[in-house]
Structures are given as C-alpha cells and as structure tokens.
Amino acid sequence: MIQVIERNNKQTQRLMERAKERIEDFKRLQTAGLICKSGDFFPSVHYPPITMYAPTTEEELFRTYTSPSDGLFDVYVHIPFCRRHCTFCHYPVMLGEQTAEKDHYLQALEKEMDIYMKRLGGDKIRARSILIGGGTPTYLSLAQMRRFLDFFVERVDLSTCKQFNYDVDPVTLIGSEGIERLKMMRSYGVDRVTIGIQSFNESVLKKMGRHHGAKEAIESIRNCQDLGFQVNIEFIFGYWGQTLENWIEVIEEAVSLDTEEIQLYRLKVEAYGDYQGAIKKVREIRPQEIPTVEETLMMKQVAIDILNEHGYYENLRRVFSKKPEHYSHYADNQCCGLLDQIGLGLTAFSSLRDRFVLNTQNMDEYYALIESGKLPLNRGIVRSSEEQMRWAVVLPLKNRRVWKSYFKQITGADLNEVFGEKIKQLKTFGLLFENEEKIELTKLGAFFADEVAQQFHHPDYVPFPQDAYFQGALYPYRSCV
Structure with a gap:
C-alpha cells in the first residue's frame, strides 16, 4: 500500500x-x-507545429541533407499497438492482440531501418540516445519483443548510447511475464522507463479508458525499481472527473513512491497528432464534467508546490526530479541541444538540424512505401x-x-x-x-x-x-x- x-x-x-x-x-x-x-492551449513541441507540415517526398527532404559531423543520432522507434484506445489519446493505434499484424509490422520496421541506413550511409546507426515508444511498445509477446530487440541492436551501435529509454504501460510490467519482459529489456541495455500511470484515482482511470487500476500501476513501478531502472511516471491533469481534491491525493501518492522523475501533462482536447481523441466528444456531451481552465491551472500549480515540497523540481519542462542528472537525454538532445534525431515507424518523425521529416499515419501506405524501397514519409519541411x-x-x-x-x-x-x-x-x-x-x-x-x-x-x-x-x-x- x-x-x-x-x-x-x-x-x-x-x-x-x-x-x-x-x-x-x-x-x-x-x-x-x-x-x-x-x-x-497548444503544446509547443516542434517548430513549425507538427500538424502544419505540407506533403513532400523523400527526394525533396534528403536531397541536400548530410549526416552530422560526429555521426551520432538520437533514435526513436514507434510501435503502434495497444489493448484499447485511451480517451485522451490523439494518435492512431491498432487494438487488441493482433499477433499476425504485429509480426507484419516488425518485418516492415526492420526493412525501414535498412532503408534509413542506406540513406544515411554506413552499416549501423550510431546512437546518442534511444527512445522506444507507441502505442504500447511493450505490448508485444516476449518472443516478438526479443525479435524486435535483436534486429534493432544489430543495426544500432549502442557503444555510443548514453541512455536507452522505453515508454511503457503498467499492465505489461506486472506478474511473472512482466518481470521477464523487464529483465529482457535490461539485458539489451534499457536503463530508463517512462510509465504512463495518468492517475491513481480509480474513477478517473475508468473515464480515461485505462485497463489498469492503482494497484497494477504501483506494482509496475516497484518492479522497475527492483530491477534498477531510472523511473519516470506520467500524470494527466484537467481531465474529465478530476477535482482539485482528488488530484492533490494523486500527486501526494506519486511523491511517496520515490521515483526519480514525475511528469505532468495538461489534457489536450483538440488533436495535436494524427488522430482526434474521443475526449473531444466527451467534452461536447458532458462539458460540465470537464474541469474549467481555471481549475486546470490550479491543478498544475498545486502539483508543482507539492512536488517542490518533497524535493522534486522542474528539470526539463513538465518533468520534475530530485537530482539534475535524472532526465530524458533523448528529449534534451532533441529539444535543447537541437541535435539530429531519426524516427522509425508509423507517425514517427525525424527532427534534423535544418529540416523535419514526418512518417505517414496510414498503415497501408506505411507498408506500401517500405515494400517499394522508400522511407515511409509523406510530410515535412526544409527550413x-x-x-x-x-x-x-x-x-x-x-x-x-x-x-x-x-x-x-x-x-x-x-x-x-x-x-x-x-x-x-x-x-x-x-x-x-x-x-x-x-x-x-x-x-x-x-x-x-x-x-x-x-x-x-x-x-x-x-x-x-x-x-x-x-x-x-x-x-x-x-x-x-
């Protein structure tokens, strides 16, 4: 407890x-x-904003591109599968077990890596940091996960990698299979996890469409801590069913868990990705149950004050830690260092030092482009x-x-x-x-x-x-x- x-x-x-x-x-x-x-509000994640890129081609985006002088990249991989679509999510995912589809996707992802390496030149991608996200990137069978990690590390040079991150779902990290999954991740060099907890309030979790409760969330955190991961836990505020009182309880529970990092997200109703989340319809039907802007901002401030009281201070925007060395190298390199980062998978982006490349959001187009030997991008800009x-x-x-x-x-x-x-x-x-x-x-x-x-x-x-x-x-x- x-x-x-x-x-x-x-x-x-x-x-x-x-x-x-x-x-x-x-x-x-x-x-x-x-x-x-x-x-x-509109999250300021990229410039220009991620929803405002015009259609383009691989040839246009890479015609004048040269790799960075040190040859290093931050690497992102997107795995778009989930048990269910959370009400707040603004990204396309495929739902349910989808075993055959996952196998097909992994096969395409492996080919995409080969196409990207050919585009960049060299027999391996030299990684500065790595983030595996989704979707739920741990929502693969153990055999599928090992298959992914095997072909990934064959193509990525980990000797230069300072941090290997996974964005994870609590349910995939509990029980004997969850512990086995975590041990596998550690054996391949994963050292930091971000767990999408979102809330400890059971009623709010149900409204979010989450398939876990507070008990499972805490078990996943403890399992990660026991295996030596640097742990970042995420929470959404301003959500349907939240009040200042039950939000305070959630943050006070969060600080008692002694994780290295705690991350806060304000609910975004309008889409800022490639999919309109169901939360927009909820607001249209039950506007009185969504916290007001004023209540939402108060939630943010009380969370900051509680975090500060317990030694957590904002280290990288929205992320609070007790020690300055605890932060996402991937996020810092891309958003503060403005270093070259490549993205692989459906809807993934590559943020390069003078251009931005965005992969398709359509699975059929993703497969077709890769089968034709092309990168699966369709939007972007050379600034x-x-x-x-x-x-x-x-x-x-x-x-x-x-x-x-x-x-x-x-x-x-x-x-x-x-x-x-x-x-x-x-x-x-x-x-x-x-x-x-x-x-x-x-x-x-x-x-x-x-x-x-x-x-x-x-x-x-x-x-x-x-x-x-x-x-x-x-x-x-x-x-x-």
Whole structure:
C-alpha cells in the first residue's frame, strides 16, 4: 500500500491561495494576448507545429541533407499497438492482440531501418540516445519483443548510447511475464522507463479508458525499481472527473513512491497528432464534467508546490526530479541541444538540424512505401533561414534555455539583433530572464511555457486564429521580428 500524506487545513489553504494567484496571472496575460480567449492551449513541441507540415517526398527532404559531423543520432522507434484506445489519446493505434499484424509490422520496421541506413550511409546507426515508444511498445509477446530487440541492436551501435529509454504501460510490467519482459529489456541495455500511470484515482482511470487500476500501476513501478531502472511516471491533469481534491491525493501518492522523475501533462482536447481523441466528444456531451481552465491551472500549480515540497523540481519542462542528472537525454538532445534525431515507424518523425521529416499515419501506405524501397514519409519541411532562427529559440526556450553563443553557432545570427524587441517585451511582463550568456523562462514564464515559446512563431504558424486572442501587447500576430 502507498502512504497518503496527511495535510492539515492550513497547508491546504496555502496551496489553494498560491494556485489562485496563478489564475490572476492567467487573466492578466490573457488580456495581453499571450493566451487565447478560450484559455485552451497548444503544446509547443516542434517548430513549425507538427500538424502544419505540407506533403513532400523523400527526394525533396534528403536531397541536400548530410549526416552530422560526429555521426551520432538520437533514435526513436514507434510501435503502434495497444489493448484499447485511451480517451485522451490523439494518435492512431491498432487494438487488441493482433499477433499476425504485429509480426507484419516488425518485418516492415526492420526493412525501414535498412532503408534509413542506406540513406544515411554506413552499416549501423550510431546512437546518442534511444527512445522506444507507441502505442504500447511493450505490448508485444516476449518472443516478438526479443525479435524486435535483436534486429534493432544489430543495426544500432549502442557503444555510443548514453541512455536507452522505453515508454511503457503498467499492465505489461506486472506478474511473472512482466518481470521477464523487464529483465529482457535490461539485458539489451534499457536503463530508463517512462510509465504512463495518468492517475491513481480509480474513477478517473475508468473515464480515461485505462485497463489498469492503482494497484497494477504501483506494482509496475516497484518492479522497475527492483530491477534498477531510472523511473519516470506520467500524470494527466484537467481531465474529465478530476477535482482539485482528488488530484492533490494523486500527486501526494506519486511523491511517496520515490521515483526519480514525475511528469505532468495538461489534457489536450483538440488533436495535436494524427488522430482526434474521443475526449473531444466527451467534452461536447458532458462539458460540465470537464474541469474549467481555471481549475486546470490550479491543478498544475498545486502539483508543482507539492512536488517542490518533497524535493522534486522542474528539470526539463513538465518533468520534475530530485537530482539534475535524472532526465530524458533523448528529449534534451532533441529539444535543447537541437541535435539530429531519426524516427522509425508509423507517425514517427525525424527532427534534423535544418529540416523535419514526418512518417505517414496510414498503415497501408506505411507498408506500401517500405515494400517499394522508400522511407515511409509523406510530410515535412526544409527550413528557411528565418524558420531556422525561430526553431532555434522555440524548442530550447520552452524546455530549458537559449544559449546566445550556441544560437549564433547554428544560425549565424545574433539572438538580440533578431529577437531583441520580443525579448524586451517578454521581460517587461516578467516571463523571461536574460543575461549576457542566455535567455530563459522565469517561474511565471515556465508556468505558461507553451504560450511564451509561441511568441517567437511566425504569424503563419500561430496555433489559434487571429480573433482567438485579445490584441494586447503580446498579441502573437503583431510580430516584433
């Protein structure tokens, strides 16, 4: 059993007062135009945003591409199978056992790796870090999982790999088979897992469409800890059926488990991937059961305060850890270091230093392209010099900080000469800190990190329409660049 932390009325009152202060910040910044009128948000994950890429071809995207000078890549593999489709999920997956389909997919994935290696040159991909995600990448039989890991490590040089991550589902890590699966992962070098817990509240878990309860979630965490994994656990806030009270209970349970990392996600109703999650229909039918924007922001602030009380501090955006060395190298390399990363599998992306490549979201097209000897991509961009400068601010600023010397190194431009007015404006609102070496978000700026990062978007890539914002000093369509 996990220990629920007792909190007296005075402590709870202080939490609520602090959370209400964030609502005042929200209203002020919304009036200034930073946040859209509805209070909705759009996750700032890539620039341009991942839903805004035009159709393109492999030839167009790779004609002028050269591998990085050190020959290293961060590697992502997508395995799109799940027991069921969670209500909040915005990505296409195949449901149920699907044994034959999984075998077919693994066969195609192996061929895709060979095509990519031919495109890059060389007999192996030299990995800086690895992330295996989905879907549920552990929702394979033990034999299928071993088959995947065998052909993967044959094609990937692990000698240069600093971290090998898996995004996992709790149910696949429990019982004797779950322990065997974890031992197999360890034997192939996997050292960090992110477990999609999402909640410990049984009622909320059912509304999410999860196929586990709190008991199974805790068992999966303990199994990973016993086998020496670095453990990151994820939670969604602002969800259907959540209240401030039951959310506080969830976070207090989370900190009692002593995992290395705890990650928070705000519920996104509108799709930001290749599939519209069922949560949109839920909001249309039961709008009164979805927490308001104000309640959602209060949930975020009380979670931050509880995490801080127990020694967890934001290390990489949305991820809280007790030690600075505990974070996702894959995410840091891609979003802060802006290093070359390749993606394999359905809907996977490759984020390269001056371009972005997105694989098809259609399984039939995925198979057909691979069978014809082509990479299964269908969207992407080779960034212009202006798009490159914006990209070199948006990702590192949102996630950690922008080093001025590094910005100049990868863009050839001076950060303050290009974005000086915008930086000054954001500092005026208390959202940005600057010194001679860097710019980074203040605590207030970090709370609204997605929206602050979007201040550096070109008007063509602002996530909401012009009339969705108040035309204040931070109106995103009034570019200072």
